[in-house]
Amino acid sequence: MTVTLSDEARQYIALFEDETGATARDCVVDDEYDRLIFLVTAGEMGEAIGPGGQHVQRVEEQLDREIKLVEDAPTAEDFVASALAPAAVYNVTISENDDRVAYAEVAEEDRGAAIGTDGRNIDAARDLAARHFDVDEIELT
Template sequence: MTVTLSDEARQYIQAFDELTGVTPVDCLIRDERIVFLVPAGKMGTAIGPHGETVQQVEERLSESVDLVENADDRAAFVANCLAPAAVRNVTLSEQGGSTVAYVEVPQADRGVAIGAEGESIETARELAARHFDIDDVQLT
């Protein structure tokens, strides 16, 4: 699947790469934050010791930054999108040409999975659609 990036997203990716040595797979630009999709296994490098590297990125971009770790498996990808919520299970259902990911999270983590004003679940939906043609993400 091909992801189309805006010029602004490409500039953010370049700046992130320069500061962290990690080239993001994708970049979503939100009103008050930027979400980078980091290659699998590169999250620690992107965050840096004690979060210092990602803090440098936030300072340079003058934006809040969220990181999501990429995955080859659709269920693992959806779970990563909702981190740090504890995801117990992801079930993918395909009906009528659409795919829905049903995500089981403990009641205590529902707020984390949803995020302030629904930002976390919306980010998960957009990334899942962009990278795995998943039409919706629902919490169970």
Template sequence: MKVTLTDDARRYLGFFEEETGAVAKDCLVYDDRIVLLVAAGDMATAIGPGGRTITRFEDRVGRTVDLVEDADTPAAFVESALAPAAVTHVTISEQGSRVAYVEVDEADRGVAIGKGGRNIETARKLARRHHDVEDIQLT
């Protein structure tokens, strides 16, 4: 699936890569935060020692920044997108539209959903853009 970025998203991607040295593959810009999809294996570089690199970036852009690590398979991607929630299992249904059924530890269900559903909606949007997963359902 082709990902179309806004001008703001492109600017944040470039600035992020310049500031952190990590590769970012996608960017979602919201009023209060930015969500960046970081290339697999670049998460440590993006965060930096003690979180200093990402904190410096957040200070410079004046927003909270959430990072999601890319993954090769739809199941691994969905698990990564819902972090830090404790995902125990992901099943991808291929019947009709592609749906991810996610088993989440009951104590982390709220973390997976997020305030006002923002975490799960972000995970759905990224999964749709990068793995053609139409929906994510918590079980």
């Protein structure tokens, strides 16, 4: 699947990569919540965050926006679990009926983390899963 990036998103990716040393595969400009969502190459999350979170904090300060990081994954199931972090996701199944729906099994105590304030975490997961794996919906079970 091909993801098209705006000029603005490409500029944010360039700055993010320069500041963190990690590779960003995608950037979603989320104006509703005044934040940027970066999809970080698998295995580079620690580098993106930096010691004590200093790399990502430096980018947040420069851009004066909240930053959310999501680690890439090779399968739709793993991707959805990663996108819902820090919630503990036990299992993800993808329904291939009329729509492609990801059903994520999340512990009751982590449902709030998976959903996020005003639904912002699950909205980000839905946006990214749609962009990278043609997932139409994510539902928590």
